[in-house]
Amino acid sequence: MFGPASAGRTANGISAGAPPRVRYRASARPVAPALIRAAPQRCMDRASGGHGSLFPSGGRMTMKTNRFAQYRSSLAAGAASAMLAAMLAAPAYAQQLPPSTAQEDEEDEEDDAPQEAIVVTGSRIASPSLTAPNPIAQVSSEEFTLTSSATAENLLNTLPQVVPGESGFTNNESSGVATVNLRGLGEQRNLVLVNGRRYIFFDARQVSDLNTIPTALVDRVELVTGGSSAVYGSDAVSGVVNFILRDDFDGLEATAQYDITGRGDAAKFNLDLIWGANLADNRGNVTLYFNYFDRQPAFADQRDQSQCFLEDTRVGGVPALACGGSAGIPNGRFAGLPLGAQLAARPQVQAALGALGLTGIDANGFKFDDTGRQVSRFVVPGDRYNFNPDNYLQLPQERRILGGMAKYEVTDGIEAYFDGIYTNNIVDTQFAATPVGGSYRFQVNSPFLTPGVQDLLRALDQTETNVATRNDGFTNLSIGRRIEEGGVRSTRYQRNAYRLVGGVRGDIGSASETALTDLKFDAYYSFAKTSNSQTSEGVILQSAFTQGVTTVFRNPGTGATSPFPFASVANGGELVCENQSNGCVPLNIFGPNISAAGIDFITGRTTSSQEAEMQVVSGVVTGNLFRLPAGPVGFALGAEWRDVEAFFIPSQGGVGDVGVISGGGYNVKEIFGEVRVPLFRGFELNGAFRYSDYSLDNVGGVWTYGGGATWQIVPALMIRGQYQRAVRAPSVDELFRAQSAISEAATDPCALASAAANAVIRDLCIATGVPDAAVGNTGIQPNFQLRGIVGGNPDLQEETTDTYTLGAVFQPARRLSLTLDYYNIDIKDAIFRAPLDSILNLCYSIFQNASDPTCQAIDRLPDGTIGVPGGINAPFDNIGAIRTDGIDAGISYVMDLGGDTRLALAGSLSWLNRFDRNPVAAIPDLTNECAGAYGLTCGEPLPEWKGTARATLDIDRFTISLRYRYIGEVTDDRVTRGVLSAADLFQPVIPPEHYFDLTGSIDLEPLTLFGGVINLTDNEQTLIGSSQEQLNTFPSTYDPLGIRFFMGATMKF
Template sequence: MRPWRLLNTSSLVPLAATGSLALATAAQAQGAPAQGAPAQAAAQPTASDIVVTGTRISGFTAPTPVTAISQAQLQEKAVHTVSELLQDIPQLRINQNVGKSSEPVGASTADLRGLGPQRTLVLLDGRRLPLTDPAGTIDTNVIPTALISNVEIVTGGASAAYGSDAVAGVVNFTLERNLEGFRGDLSYAQTKYDDFHRPAVSLAYGHGFMDDRLHVEAAFDYLRNSGQTSQASRPWGSHRTALLTNPNYTATNGQPRLIIADNSTFSQMTPGGVLGRTSGLALARLLGFPTGTGVQFGPNGQPVPFNYGTNVGGTYMTGGDGGSFEDGGNLLPILKRYTGYGRIDFDLTQDIKLFGDYLESRTETRSDLTANYDNGTLTINADNAYLPAALRSAMAAANMSSFALGRQQLEDGTAFFSTRTTMRRGAIGIEGKFGGWSWDVSGQIGSTHYRQDSTNNRIQTRFFNAVDAVINPATGQPVCRVTLQNPGSSNPDISGCVPVNLFGAGAINQAAQAYYLGNSWQSSVQREKVFYLNLKGSPFTTWAGDVSLAAGAEYRTEQTVLTSDPDSAAARWRSINAQPFSGKYNVKEVYGEVVVPLARDMAFAKNLELNGAVRYTDYSTSGGVATWKVGLNYAPVSDIRFRGTISRDIRAPNNYELFSRGNQVISQLVDRPSNVSGQVLQVTSGNPDLKPEKADTRAIGAVFQPGWLPGFRMSVDYYSIKIKDAISTVSGQNIVDFCFNGQTVYCASVVRDASGRLTRVNVVPFNAQSQKTSGIDFEAMYRFPLRTFGEGTMTFRVLANYVAELKTIANGATNDYVGLAGVSPPPLGVPQWRFNAEARYQIGRAKLGVTYSFIDGGKYDTRFNVTTLDIDNNNIPSRGYVDLDASYKLTGNFDIYGRIDNLFNVAPPIAPNAIVQPQIANSPFYDTRGMFWTLGVRARF
């Protein structure tokens, strides 16, 4: 008998351990006692269990709300990525970048309460995971799904118990540690559109040796999806919907400032090139083109009329001859993931055990990028070598020395954005017990190598040199002006310049492309070292029972080193230009937690317990800070329990927020004073002056479990989180808008040229005055026998979240993001209502399930002023999705299963973001994939 092997937490009765409804369902499905059965009939966790239950002390019901997903539910959902597993939890937002920004492509981060992934602490078996990208987040895809026993989500501040960064809560993935034999899962999935093909394999093996003193486990996961990079493949995404600026808008004429419209095309870009509107209208008349048309260039490079549509703005118009990138907007990236995990446990004695584990995960992603383009920003001089003669004559007649040109450079070919992330974490430790106490000492080393590549990027200096082509008087051939003016130069930008012809689709030759195109890259290493010391036990007993104590210490170092190619370091590329930086800090923490029973089986209280925790954290970058938590459980009778907590939680800025030297992209921003959109350089960098943020969290609720209704349990909890000195990053568009609306703290980040034109926005994290959120969580489950078709059982479960507020307050101005369903600046908006209801029926070897998920609608932008008609339609409708799943046990060793997500192929609400290649359905909450089916088989030996 191995006393130290941890219990499979999916077989626990959670009402005594974690309060989780999900685990209750799993426990009863596996033959554990039904709710209301004697507690001694169920297996209970030992003091050494590594389980997050809202507390570090095992064996009591924590006052902190906990939502959990069991291994059985993971199988019912037929998922092979953690992001799919967690997407039905209303308190969580899963963010996945589809590849149209400089963020890690394909990464899925857990974000509790919409407060940002950096404020959600992600643990594996109760220990930290290394950061998986230089921005300081964790891609949940690195978790080995083959061995996940359960997932527990502490939906409230937990810094005192679990450490810094747990401002919004904790997500802990518990792996099985008692597996005997082999387990395998093979599945295939795809959409109804015959794309996003996803084969997946999960294998796990465990065995005990030496009379079970030595136990070994190993697991391997493989997943691949073919990706889907064309939103036009969906009926809802094929209408070229875009966000347009209304050229007729004034503050007093009653017309909307912005318009969402179909059949949108570029007003200043085509594959062959088009003149800026002012120059185009003037020169079109001299060329004899119809009144009201502009000038574009046909396949042979000759000027032809350009027909304008309606609602002509700086980027888009409705109809007309303009080009578009919209059809290629991404839905999901291509992704491959390999994960390997191994663990060894060895009992030195009856009371002392050695353990070690190793996790390695490699994720590869690929997504296409928007092709190189210039939105009416290229200057073409009258002496350009390739300028058609008719246009040159018209320019001379108009006394025009130059004009602006816009163009989609399709000749440059498809650009790809790819990432490769390799995360490794190894840990060793020893744990033991003496008397009624248990202890453990462990250390772990983690590292993540992150590589990001962008192909067919453009070196701006070289491209502009090539565009400025003139005739060499000595040869009569085109030459770059810079080469002609600097003969004999050894600078390859000058001596190697190849002139480029921009007039007409397909006009750019390969020699010119070889001169100005290239591949940019960045590579980073994130290193983490953590050492743990923990002690648990009962120092004494009161009249109401044992007092439980947990105490410990933690030392952690975090280091990030980022390098990039020389051209990026010199900011020569058209986009991204990651700047090298390095940063390092260490954290020292000590903590203590106690549970004090105050009353038990008395006239006024069936149970009354006080729970308290305190932690002192010392950051090398910002000094020391104390966090604490106080919680209370009160059960006047067996059927109902009241719970409440208050806590102080912290998060200090990470290496990227502090030390990043910059990353730049070209964004399409609307300048509020002129209501004209255009290309604007957006530079994101760190801020070494950031200080830690502090959060005050309050939660109060009740758990109802009536003895007269066995199998039923319900909980309702109110929460409030207020963050002081919140570390905030505001998008470039919001910075411009907020400055225009009088929030002067943002105006220092807005840069204009001498003419007042918006040229650059600096995006820098800062300490806002405060950020706050509050709302209500609801959870209910009812499980009962249903013998209509035989000896079956029925289970109903509901999870719901109502968000009353999600606000950022800075410089006296308040912005509320509840119901912000269209745009996606940080912080992202959250629906006001979100719930997930499921019904499951099990009879004999068969299991059937149906799930309905509701996601509330809201506003395209809650900050738009309705009275000034910021947008023609600011309403985003809600959506509901139905999923079906079924499984059947063929034999004792084999199961077959299937699942259909989004059974009725419900389309997402249309909400385009304001970029040149917009995501038409921009909110991360709504499904863009469409109906998705999965078939698989599981084996156990």
């Protein structure tokens, strides 16, 4: 047995052997009372209800339970429990799965009890459902223990069907959450369910935070590929992730686990307590649970591969990776000087530059030394600021989950149920000190400056092109200043979320003996709310900084102020802020010389808050319409109402903050239905529809639908196919988000040397605000991230998706199953916030017209840089398209090696044939082909091949398991898009990655000890440069920590 809920051997120590498939009849009623009523059918002794996995033992069946009280000779109890594990997660109707034909039994006809096909596979790796019409990958509860996954994303991100979303390694642009991204189509395009019902979303994006899911209570996870809107409603575009929780616990279980890396850092501690009890002669059950999780931080400088930020460059004409970073440096970088012909026309400026030793200066500008008295040219990349060391490699997290479930059979066949959960989650992020950039107004006679620098600023003031400001004692310079005197930036994300579900389900009966039989219903109401607070320390207040850098002299006798020194006044007067309000303190930003009083004036704590809320009322009736020779025609008919709203109150005054309150909401009323028709033995058709009426004017009423078939051609072979039309309504964030600033990795084409050599691009750069002498100079992109302005669009319409799947299930032997499934997903009218890099590419490489909206979206500063208060405008719009297709393959094989020994082998492999992302669907030539690529345009790596496999050996009380993970090679998308050639980059390709994890356990009932090693060979990620996400890699895809050890114990009472 392994971990808290192993299926490796029975609770009484008898060898489990290889798990066959079993068929058993049970009346379609709540499980616990059904088990009680079922006992006399098999002459069984009655005991408390059970939960677990079913295996043969000699001539009878025994079920491994999570407590000591259990059914002896428990065929019925195990079968009913296994039925729960094998059923699809569809809320519409409990499907009667086709019989397992590899080991088919004779069917007993019985009018009052429907036939249920039960499949027990016993696999500990994602194992496809063998009878569903569309591909379903299943992950057992044991896999969470085997992979040391106290948080769900740790496990899901390793599955071939998943492209990592936000995780515990996402420091930059983090929301302090963990998300799942099926097929790489976006975390907002898959729907997360718990027990088949919509789960809590954490903000206006309407995306669920996996941190709020109690993994210790998970019985299994099912991942459904393809649009499922007809069954689940909006958002189920790429598929559904359904966490199915245990709700029939009896006893007390405590699990503690500790996890640490081979370097002795990044520790994690997890504690789970579960208590449950059956009530009123098993008519009901109450289950309560508590989780505490603590994850300690690791810093980037604790690993050699992330100590400094790497960027692509050339050394001696050869591509290389060099330590670089940001042009916002602690001593200050100053640019925006006239260059080329403009400089030639201003001899006074030329002379001042020569006197300072700055002859030949370029757009990168100059910097001050540590004393603030000497200046020198700013050299790329050597003078850039390495911001990596202060960044988190692993984010610290503290989580508490408290919840409970209850169900009770109020009358025969009618059950009331309740589910409640509360989560408190705290996640911290940390960055280097705040950089401040943009164009600022400086006093040319500032006593902070040496006479030589004063001469330069006077020359600039005297030769300004704007006659109105010439010789006014001020001049403008663009700066890049890292406020290191204020310390690091840190943000704490604190999230309180709760969800309440209450409902009633049960039997209605039959209208007649031949029509509308076996009718059941399920109706519930759920309310979910998330309250978020985001508190940031070390924030530079933009308005205060602007106020503090513009200084003047004040006559202490008269109080008069002037940018010029007062004659006959000591030191020319007192240096004060031009705007003296709010206790302004003059800032000496020339060198690391800001005073403590100045830091107090410009730094502060900012707090933003957000609330998100969802209500659902849903009801469904299921049953059989009538009976055909091959079986009953099943149906489902239901209705649902949902209401969502979210509001965001941003912090005020921080660098880049717009500070506008935003939010909104909408509701939707739906009817839906499904039908399943067995045309002949082994062949079934299915269909589904949903009509949704949104309160959004631009969405209104929409239809989703689907249909498919399964065909058991021969006992060992089944084929399946499905078509589905799905929709996704725009989220509250996409509709109502106020304009706000973002920072995103992107490449400014005007900063590339090739821009100066290409007349068309050169002229376009000049037309869009780049000084002619700065075209092709790296100085106009001082940082690898550019500033964008994003905002909502209330005119958005819904996305539409067509999904096709076609597959086969082959079971040539009793314990061998193979699956092969093709999927094709086509998203139209995709809601895109175009990446900043794509907007730049559209403007300078595709449209090449300064009047085009993509070029108009680029707002540059006078020196040609893209920074505060400018940026690239990138609103949401229905302009995109995404197309992807590929093949999933799975295998599961169990070998009985004799005695108490069993070997289970399982694997899953995914081939990505195509992943095309088009930011403007109307222009097919703009398609970005991202299969096998990564980078600034394609994002997280999308390897063509990705797989995982596991071999598990059970020997009596011992279990040992080896997992292998494979991530195929990917190419920098600058190469795949033709922007650069492979010869231009030091690391154009990330080679294949191979990970091995080894785990084991020993069952010392009632104590189970388990432990293991993750990343057994201590692989380090391949280092990449400017196309990285962060930390010189993509840390959610490639392990940034190295070898990791874990150990734990489970005690059952």
